[in-house]
Amino acid sequence: MVLVHTLKKILILSWFALLLASCQQSSQFQLLNGEQKSISDYQGDWLLINFWAEWCPPCLKEIPELNALEAQGIKVIAVSYDKLSNQELLAQKQKYQIEYQIMATEPMPYLPMERPTGLPANYLFTPKGQMIGPLLGKQDQTSILALIEKIESSQAN
16 A cells, blocks of 8 residues: 555656656757757847748848847847758858857757747747747837837836
């Protein structure tokens, strides 16, 4: 009887450990440069997750705007909408002169949001980790900075 009770406790603890591990995995990913990251690594910074595809003209028009945001200290990470290999993504990074990070597809990333239904799609994370989005349609430096300013002023009140 004691053995059965002990086995039940072990199974329950194992189940909780598995559940905890899967929750922690929900925002883990690897960048093309090989760095292992999670959304929580960006706490304290503004982070923009950009879903894009090469066949999406507005997505390509966003690239210079996102480069400018990255240069201003806003972290930007691109996520390919298509299932491209890491080598194909590296080629696109060079071809389109993407200066911000691109999320690797191998291994498959785990993100805290669903795949968007349209492109381009952006998710903005506040320095406290709050997610805003999806912001559907082409964004530019002005629209993102205005949103950040609006959020900062609302939090200051």
